[in-house]
Amino acid sequence: MAKNLLIVESPAKAKTIEKILGDDFEVKSCYGHIRDLKKEEMGIDIKNNYQPTYIIPEDKEKVVKELKQLSKKSSQVWLATDEDREGEAISWHLCEVLGLDPATTKRIIFHEITKPAIRAAVENPRTVDMNLVNAQQARRILDRVVGFELSPVLWRKMSMKNNLSAGRVQSVAVRLIAEREREINAFKPASSYRIEALFTAKDISGKPVGFTAEGKKQSSAESAEKFLQSCIGGVYTVADIQVKPGKKSPPAPFTTSTLQQEASRKLGYSVSRTMVLAQKLYESGRITYMRTDSLNLSETAMESITAQINAQYGKKYLQPRKFKNKNESAQEAHEAIRPTDMQTASIEDSDSKRLYELIWKRTIASQMSDAELERTTARISISTNKEELTAQGEVLKFDGFLKVYMEDRDEEDLMEDERQEGMLPPLTVNQELPLKEMKATERFSRPLPRYTEASLVKKLEELGIGRPSTYAPTISTIQKRGYVEKRDKEGVKRDFQILRLKNGKLTSETAQENTGAEKSKLFPTDLGLVVTDFLKQHFNDVMDYHFTARIEQEFDEVAAGKLKWNKMIDDFYNPFKKDVENTIENAERIKGERELGIDEASGKKVIARMGRYGPMVQIGDVSDEEKPRFAKLKNTQSIETISFEEAMELFKLPRQLGGFEDKEVTVNIGRFGPYIAHDKNFYSLGKELDPYSITLEEAIPIIVEKRKAKAERTIKIFEKEKIQVLRGPYGPYIKQGLRNYKIPKEQQETAAELDLEEVKKIIEEAKANPPKKSFRKKKA
DNA sequence: CAGTGAGCGAGCTTCCGCTTGACTT
Numbered sequence: 001m002a003k004n005l006l007i008v009e010s011p012a013k014a015k016t017i018e019k020i021l022g023d024d025f026e027v028k029s030c031y032g033h034i035r036d037l038k039k040e041e042m043g044i045d046i047k048n049n050y051q052p053t054y055i056i057p058e059d060k061e062k063v064v065k066e067l068k069q070l071s072k073k074s075s076q077v078w079l080a081t082d083e084d085r086e087g088e089a090i091s092w093h094l095c096e097v098l099g100l101d102p103a104t105t106k107r108i109i110f111h112e113i114t115k116p117a118i119r120a121a122v123e124n125p126r127t128v129d130m131n132l133v134n135a136q137q138a139r140r141i142l143d144r145v146v147g148f149e150l151s152p153v154l155w156r157k158m159s160m161k162n163n164l165s166a167g168r169v170q171s172v173a174v175r176l177i178a179e180r181e182r183e184i185n186a187f188k189p190a191s192s193y194r195i196e197a198l199f200t201a202k203d204i205s206g207k208p209v210g211f212t213a214e215g216k217k218q219s220s221a222e223s224a225e226k227f228l229q230s231c232i233g234g235v236y237t238v239a240d241i242q243v244k245p246g247k248k249s250p251p252a253p254f255t256t257s258t259l260q261q262e263a264s265r266k267l268g269y270s271v272s273r274t275m276v277l278a279q280k281l282y283e284s285g286r287i288t289y290m291r292t293d294s295l296n297l298s299e300t301a302m303e304s305i306t307a308q309i310n311a312q313y314g315k316k317y318l319q320p321r322k323f324k325n326k327n328e329s330a331q332e333a334h335e336a337i338r339p340t341d342m343q344t345a346s347i348e349d350s351d352s353k354r355l356y357e358l359i360w361k362r363t364i365a366s367q368m369s370d371a372e373l374e375r376t377t378a379r380i381s382i383s384t385n386k387e388e389l390t391a392q393g394e395v396l397k398f399d400g401f402l403k404v405y406m407e408d409r410d411e412e413d414l415m416e417d418e419r420q421e422g423m424l425p426p427l428t429v430n431q432e433l434p435l436k437e438m439k440a441t442e443r444f445s446r447p448l449p450r451y452t453e454a455s456l457v458k459k460l461e462e463l464g465i466g467r468p469s470t471y472a473p474t475i476s477t478i479q480k481r482g483y484v485e486k487r488d489k490e491g492v493k494r495d496f497q498i499l500r501l502k503n504g505k506l507t508s509e510t511a512q513e514n515t516g517a518e519k520s521k522l523f524p525t526d527l528g529l530v531v532t533d534f535l536k537q538h539f540n541d542v543m544d545y546h547f548t549a550r551i552e553q554e555f556d557e558v559a560a561g562k563l564k565w566n567k568m569i570d571d572f573y574n575p576f577k578k579d580v581e582n583t584i585e586n587a588e589r590i591k592g593e594r595e596l597g598i599d600e601a602s603g604k605k606v607i608a609r610m611g612r613y614g615p616m617v618q619i620g621d622v623s624d625e626e627k628p629r630f631a632k633l634k635n636t637q638s639i640e641t642i643s644f645e646e647a648m649e650l651f652k653l654p655r656q657l658g659g660f661e662d663k664e665v666t667v668n669i670g671r672f673g674p675y676i677a678h679d680k681n682f683y684s685l686g687k688e689l690d691p692y693s694i695t696l697e698e699a700i701p702i703i704v705e706k707r708k709a710k711a712e713r714t715i716k717i718f719e720k721e722k723i724q725v726l727r728g729p730y731g732p733y734i735k736q737g738l739r740n741y742k743i744p745k746e747q748q749e750t751a752a753e754l755d756l757e758e759v760k761k762i763i764e765e766a767k768a769n770p771p772k773k774s775f776r777k778k779k780a
Numbered sequence: 781c782a783g784t785g786a787g788c789g790a791g792c793t794t795c796c797g798c799t800t801g802a803c804t805t
Binding site: 009010011012029030031032033034036037039042059060081082085086087089090136139140142143144145146147148149150151152154155159163164165166167168169170279283291466467469470473474609611612613614616618622628630632668669670671672673674675677682684728730733740742 | 781782783784785786787792793794795796797798799800801804805
């Protein structure tokens with residue numbers, strides 16, 4: 001029997017620590033929080049100074065039971081949960097549940113899982129810091145109050161489905177996306193003309209090479225033309241050359257947020273995919289903990305990184321550094337994300353290979369030398385006017401960390417920086433340069449791009465909203481609730497002008513570019529837009545981008561013992577509750593109504609608004625004698641941007657296409673998208689076919705094909721019993737009514753020969769042994 | 781599977797932050 005029981009949060013950690021501590025210690029994990037507020041009455045007794053009631057969630061009962069037993073058998077319990085607010089609270093909950101005295105139970109912390117760190121921790125135990133615990137309780141209670149008071153307001157004021165939600169984090173995340181969308185919609189591109197002159201000069205070997213020099217941006221076609229005119233017959237001379245050294249420093253090692261960003265930019269992973277793969281790497285002992293905001297590398301890690309750089313790249317490439325977290329909300333309970341073994345630069349054929357290599361490179365690069373550059377700027381004078389041109393070149397003198405790793409940049413940061421910096425041939429002052437051609441190209445200003453999952457995480461982190469463990473879940477929540485959609489957007493063609501000066505002659509041409517195309521970006525839905533407007537109007541405080549930062553300061557005061565947690569909650573709750581009551585009492589239902597125009601045929605108003613089943617357009621009013629006409633918006637359309645013409649187009653469905661086999665063929669858009677209806681059967685339209693323009697000739701093959709496919713899928717039908725034996729993607733199966741039943745493996749080969757008795761037997765057996773319940777509750 | 785569109789109100793939903801599961805219908 002072990003004398004000592006040491007409890008950590010993560011089972012993977014427990015395994016490692018047990019090895020380090022040896023036989024005297026039994027190391028167990030509690031798998032994160034073991035208690036939570038009960039859901040009834042919010043789990044908070046508001047009248048009694050916000051007294052919380054905690055329960056042990058069902059899925060934690062097993063681990064709590066085990067810890068209780070082990071705790072009873074041990075003479076000493078060590079609480080080694082993470083060193084942050086949440087970790088401290090977990091330790092306190094453990095005390096409560098295991099019947100330990102928080103004033104005397106040994107509480108230890110370590111930031112890295114190494115022998116010296118853990119030994120040192122065990123030698124310097126403290127006790128649970130109740131101020132920090134109270135800060136966590138305040139955080140928990142505030143989040144519960146905000147979530148459980150706001151969500152029901154939405155249920156009452158929105159005539160839509162019943163699982164809407166609002167919260168301190170998710171609602172602000174949606175707001176970011178909503179506001180970005182509106183900025184983009186309101187954006188008016190301004191055009192200007194970029195001046196580029198193409199010269200040639202000899203390189204070191206005497207070979208002529210081309211290079212580009214830029215002139216001052218011109219604000220209109222007229223001024224651009226005037227400028228080119230003034231250059232006709234000009235002589236171009238190098239007026240001045242400046243050479244400046246420059247350097248680039250490597251980025252810090254990965255945190256959760258930067259890992260998600262880089263995996264998105266470099267590998268195209270969603271944040272949840274990144275986290276799933278990182279979790280695998282962590283569990284197999286390949287990397288350190290993946291939910292972290294810390295930039296620290298342990299002493300031992302630094303040693304092995306240093307050794308690796310020296311061995312692989314040489315001393316010249318080594319430049320050890322400590323990175324400081326700029327983020328105030330960082331709690332730094334763990335290390336940065338790094339490989340556990342720096343000698344392993346790559347791992348074998350697993351799907352997490354690419355992510356691992358990314359982590360390895362980033363970790364190595366963070367301790368490598370700066371890259372050294374030389375930036376050359378040449379000013380070129382024009383004999384025929386006062387303006388000058390500048391040519392810039394950049395030469396890498398020493399690659400440093402760039403040998404291993406180059407951080408990608410977000411679109412957002414690339415915007416104004418279109419200049420491509422290449423090499424310049426050697427130039428001398430007073431050297432005359434022959435002009436090949438000069439171009440004035442029309443360029444348009446662009447709005448900020450829509451958020452990707454990862455750039456949203458970056459923004460949230462900057463605002464201090466959310467934690468490493470919640471970025472991925474938050475992004476999936478706002479999509480699940482239907483506030484936000486991830487999708488592509490096709491660009492639109494746009495003409496732009498190019499003026500060209502060549503051989504002393506000025507010409508002009510029109511070219512075309514694609515603009516506004518987006519891939520895998522976050523778009524707000526109409527639901528997201530109207531809910532955001534509603535919440536902003538009535539709960540401006542909570543929706544403020546700096547709300548979290550402000551209350552974090554107060555949590556810090558609670559943690560420092562300067563502020564009582566229930567006083568803090570009380571100060572927040574009273575005005576908040578008034579807003580809630582006032583909103584329930586007085587606010588109108590959320591409609592998001594927008595008038596589009598007048599329908600000529602009926603003379604009635606055409607409006608777009610939120611309906612019971614989503615965004616729609618409507619001709620006429622419910623108070624009219626005649627019932628209004630309704631049509632659902634397409635999922636790429638929005639109440640805010642739909643035009644009158646687009647709205648009228650929607651009323652053209654359902655369409656009668658004509659007759660086929662003596663039955664009418666109609667086309668419409670239904671619950672599951674566009675479809676053709678014929679003889680009480682329905683046929684989905686593929687993406688290529690547009691219900692507004694499809695013809696009878698195009699519709700008939702769809703009907704015929706579908707019938708054929710259905711026949712091919714069918715192995716056997718027992719008409720009377722309404723049982724079918726069908727061919728599915730996982731092999732043959734049995735269908736009775738709406739339910740499917742698996743055919744046992746040994747009978748799959750001969751599925752065609754099954755008789756009614758056998759089929760019934762399979763169904764009976766399947767019913768008697770239902771598949772095991774999945775862990776997660778399934779809800780539509 | 782392919783409807784609906786207002787409001788009443790059974791009984792339900794909902795938050796954020798810790799941590800891993802066992803699911804192939």
